[in-house]
Amino acid sequence: MADSSEDLKVRRKAAAAESTRWLTGRRPSAADTLRKLADVATDEQRDAYGAGGEVALLEAETAELLGKPAAVFMTTGIAAQQSVLRVFADRAGIQRVAAHGLSHLVTRELNALEEVHNLRIEQFTTDLRQPRPDELAAIPGPLAAVTLELPLRDAGYVLPTWDELVLFAEACAARGVPLHLDGARLWESAPYLGQSVTEIAELATTVYVSFYKGLGGLSGAAIAGPVDVIAEVRRWQRRLGANPSTLFPYAVSAREGLRSVLPLMGDLHDRAVELAVALQATGFRVFPEPPHTNSFRVYAPRPADKMERAAVRRMEATREALTWIWQPADVPGWSWVELVVTPDTLAWPVDEVAKAFGELLED
Template sequence: MDDSTEATLKERRFAARRRAERLLSGPRPQTVRERLADLATLADAPYDLDIPTDIYGDGLVRTLEQRVAALLGKPDAAYFPTGTMAQQAALQVWAAHRSDGRYSDSRTVAMHPLAHPEVHERQAHARLSGLRTVWPTTAPRLPTAAELRSFDEPFHTLMLELPLREAGFVLPGWGELSEVYDVAEERSWRVHLDGARLWESAHHFGRSLPEICERADSVYVSCYKTIGAHSGALVAGDEEFVREAKVWRHRYGGKLFQQWPAVLTALAGLDRELPRLDDCITHAKTVADALAEAPGARVNPDPPHTHQFQLWLPHPAEALDRAGVALAERDGIALFGAWRDAGPLPGLAMTEVTVAADALDWTPKEITDAMAAFLELI
């Protein structure tokens, strides 16, 4: 598919999903006008909007920081315009904190090779921050306590992505995570949670967010993933960590003059999305079971650990993309977003399924019937 054809298909997908009567995966896309109208409705939101607009991080920005810190059970938090910048700042703070004399390398971070900084940030941690990474495991899951104990390269900070998106939004069990925390304490490692999608992890662990974060030294959360804000991210930790993270925020150019529109949508997203996450996660298992009935379909993980999971089908991505757009245009049913080929596995493609509010009223039969219509169009 050439660039012009791909752009046209993307435009058709946007238009068809926006007009669709039913959506199974992800939120309904919006135009700029529609996003602006939604923002205007927040004029009646239950926040004090008769205060001055924020200036370099005060006002509504501080309101969001304090609220997220409380949600995560941490003393304080710092707001950043992007998650990439937020994690760079957090890792820089820990790189400057030497260990207690144990054999370690303060500028080396242990993470998974599928972690966001390795896959999606153009190696910013190495090119901009001078950090080195090591991989305690290459298995499609987080490292185990045994792997960490036997790992023979020194490092100072352990970064855990909860859930690990590229492996299928997978999470360890609570006991497994607790054992990893135990090893980190034994070795005096700093633990940083890449919690871009941490909000939906509490259901799987059967623990509150403060319990999950209690033994982590710092936590990053996204404002637009899951809770649907326009943009933004936060890192949380103790007061000293947050104070130093804000210094790095300034150095990286993240001390913006005003950020109230994005911050206001983040506050609204916390109110709107967090209360219904459990329903979305529970229904994701129903959706996954129904999708798995399609010929050659595979769900990963099975069952899903959160309200997001991977769906694999034995067809080329381009054919699946075209069939999905055609179904949405013809029947007003939008099942999936974009597909991508599985690299060395020809003829096999994957899409990420996100069970959001629009999917909650789908029954298993409606899903299997829609999948049958979708596959007929390939």
């Protein structure tokens, strides 16, 4: 009798604990994390509620990288984006912002903008692509801000082309509405767009970036933009309880990510493209094709329960972890999983990864 989904979860957890090789990397233990932080921390004094110390250094570095006059470090991206969008709404006296229907703001935050700030989100579209200028034009009435998630994770990490991004930014400027870039993975987007993060950020009034996703930090985010806007964001940071008595562990790990991982983003994107080609030759499909960032979706011509059983069996036999849990796809009989290429992935030869995935399709 086949294992139930709950049994498979138990087996996967046990196999993961025993795995010695992880395609996308394994989160270090708490003790190892603390030791690394001690090794890379400077002799700066600890910040006080986000002021001074490593936090100030991180904010200055982030502002310089993004070509903005100022930046503020926040504990979470959710608090960061709530704060900046609230600032734009208060300044304009308008309670409406525009976003993609698959934006993180819409799908993953329990209606925070509506429930906490009484802001209404006007949706461009729910299609698996970036929004277009004509969809912005189709939204009537005044808007406090327009947000653009780069890449759009819930659509498969999709990006616009550089020319499309420029046209969209110009449409926002022509309408007189601030463009805010939801750049949780902005660092990862630069190789595909063919521009520096400074050039990308120049198109927008404000930019949000994350330090724990592609950069591997503990947690945290930043908002960069004009000095006066960032000053008001800091007030909302306090109101939302997003500046505890010290933030230095997060700032230390974020600065280390900027030093050690950011320079690898081009290599990670190149490897994602190589893996996509190899996996398609093995019997899988990928989206987008080619990948726009270091992350993409892998589709398998087998149901999710069969793929998951095969994945767990392989983990138990090889002590190698390839992916997270396989999910049912929209097409009956198919399944999908996200594949995120990290610095650890670079240690795996492409043909070895393709062979390992191919084993999941075998009976």
